[in-house]
Amino acid sequence: MPQNYSSQSGTPRTAAVVHHGPAYTNSRGQQSNHPVQVAPNSKHYQGGGGPGTQGSHGSGGSRSGSSQQSSNASNPRPRGRPPGSSTKTGPNSGGAASSKPPVKKKKLADRVLPMELTEIVPESESYMELLDFERKLDTTIMRKRLEIQEALKRPMKLKKKLRVMITTQLNVPPEAKDLEDKPVLQWEMRVEGRLVDDPQKQRRKFSSFFKSLIIELDRDIYGPDNHLVEWHRSASTEETDGYQVKRPCEENVNCKCTILLVLDHDPPQYKLDPRLARLLGLTCQSRPVIIEHFWQYVKTNKLQDVEEHEYVNCDKYLEKIFECKRMKICEFPIRLNPLLSAPDPIKICHQIDVTIAEPKKTNVFELDVEIDDVVKDQMKTFLLSTQSQQEILSHDTKIHENISIIKGLKTNRDFFQSYSQNPKEFIQELLASQSRDLKTITNQVGNPEKERRADFYQDPAWMNEAVGRYINNQVEGRRLELEQTLKG
Template sequence: MAPAQYPISQAHAIVQAQFQAQLQAHGLTFNPTAKRFPPKPPAPFKPVELLPTARRKRPKPNEKHLPEKASAILPESALYTQLLDLEARLDAALARKKVDIHEALKNPLCVQKTLRIFVFNTFSNQNRSEPPTWTLKIIGRVLDDGEDPDHPGFFQRPSPYPKFSAFFKRVTISLDKRLYPDSNIITWENSRSSATHEGFEVKRKGDQEFSAQIRLEMNYSPEKFMLSPALREVLGVQVDTRARIVSAIWHYVKARKLQNQSDPSFFHCDQPLQNVFGEDKVKFSMVSQKISHHLFPPQVILLEHKIVLSGSSPVGSACYDVMVDVPFPIQRELSALVANVDKNREVDACDESICGIIRKIHEHRRRRAFFVGFSQSPLEFIKALVESQNKDMKILVGESGSGHNADKERKSDFFKQPWVDDAIVRFLNRKPAVGSNVPGST
């Protein structure tokens, strides 16, 4: 859309003609209707989201330091400075230890313990008029050293180890399809459950005995694999993680001095390794890829329990032992230590109190400097103070530092300089504001 044309006044036309004549005398031209580019708008502010539970910022280290002038007044403050240096070294040491602990927690050490699994069933109302029911229960617990699982309070005592369901990726219970055609398969998956459990139970109505199949798939973290017979013969390991398997191959090569002397990135294969890789020479970087077809999911645990509905209840208290990996006891202590170190509310409160005291010391030092300066030379001090305040006042009202001189601008000769004509034309040709009463606006 073309810009609107506004009628110009006679004074405006005279000034514009004089200005163009001056420009032509210097070989220049001026087009007042030329398109002007509007000033670039400022970049929008990035919105800041205010969180209701925003954490308080920790005081900066320099906020806790005394100023040099205050230190000179208080010789005893050297002890405080030494304490700050000691605190800085202590914080640096704690930060390094926290990093080491976090790295250790990423790859926790594990020990093998025995997980004892109990499988049994209970029943009720088998010889009564009410509908008969039965309940299949699968519970388990990690055995600690010297712990008696036959003790009556075995399951009542708190355990420091993970609960039973944490050791399994998937649990599948298969019932007799003829008796329960619509719900004969019951499946529990660890990925769909956020909580861990001490065990599982399945309750159904029925008065006929049958055999239930239980399938337990282990949950390894990190993931473990079962080795092929050829790789098992080389390493003597049946189930392990990929990283440990690759490390074991490296130790095997190093122990038998199979590394290529001319090119250390390769190693020669003896007969057992040739049965695994099918080559005479293999590159170390390709070991993890080449052993993939020698790694299989670990075997599942298959249990069978006969649902018995007569005799004493519970029935069939069979138990099975499975070796599982549990976190090393020190891991729990390290986690608790990191949690306690992070909860430094008391330290933060002390830091805030110290910063408040330092700010008060700053204020008292300034007051002391004021009175000391006044007591030494009252007249010169008052003159310097008045001059400083006068300069500050001029800056505030815009008389100093803005390039304007009010006394000079009051003289009539000030507006007879060569730049005045150009300034008037620019003023008259500026884009009028909406709703303004300046010349050129409607």
């Protein structure tokens, strides 16, 4: 790419510039309650109850998926319900296998398989081990995300070498080549630089490392009005690849030149008072680092007041520096201001010495600079990335749907298995359960003798009321769903 250098010869106090070219969720963003504690290689899953726990289908901590019953024959509760005969009311009523209830909130407890399923399908225990591993992995990722967020709040810098090249050459202006008179000569000095072993493999503009640059020429040769060339950063500064200065000259040029460079630190750094610098072991640092070293000095020397912890008892060194015997900890940043000053600029003494016989010379210097760590950009990319989270969320949705289907199929299996083992007792328990459900619907104590006869179930009085209650509950459930959707 060709380099475009703009000349600086008429305006003495401005440097010419060189241009080279023109934001409780788990670690995956998924809402969840407290994760279910699953003991590896064990059949006991905390949060779902013991082996004999009864529960209803859809409950957060249930491990059976539907209403379970004790093996005790004296329990009048039936062992299961046939598909479509559930008496649950509301928007999610109906058979577990015939319809999929909408999952409003995905919980880890809903992904736990029933404990009895391990006896039917031994391979399901491997799934529970994976679920436990996923919980540990989510916890680890969440902890790492918090650590990354805390690390991004602190400056992450790398020390690198900036190679500065100062090139001086003697030029003959093109417009003077055809003149019969002696051509007008001028010397040109370029100040350029680049990073050594740039980790980002991208050429960073040279001016971005500095806050200001001053080139001071020999005052005796160029006079008081033409010996200074200055550049200072402003809000509208455009980054450049270097600086260029031109001056007319004779055949031989031999003058002194001083280049002052002020580094642009982020966060800003300050030079400490010599007494405080010897005490803290710092010469030039940022305010957070200075305050951290001061607090470390206070703790090491046990200067914090035992009774009033907000005070620091100054030792003989701090007393001379801050001119007080006691001060509040919160006062230290204010008392620190008079002890800080702007850092000293980097001073380069250069000799401009070119002749017609040797028209070009280059001197190289290396400076220590700080740049942002490449890992910082990778951390930001990791925190802002959503592609993997969306993919994991879609897989979690499929897992919830499959677990719901498995629980429904197990409910059907338990129903038919209980019926096949003892049909008479099962039907009696089922009728007794339906009778209790009828009492709950109608809010009546009921008459057991009438309920034993088939004519009772053909009475349209309670049937109309039961249907009305069912429809009312369905409408109420839909209304609640609509309200939640509008709020969301």
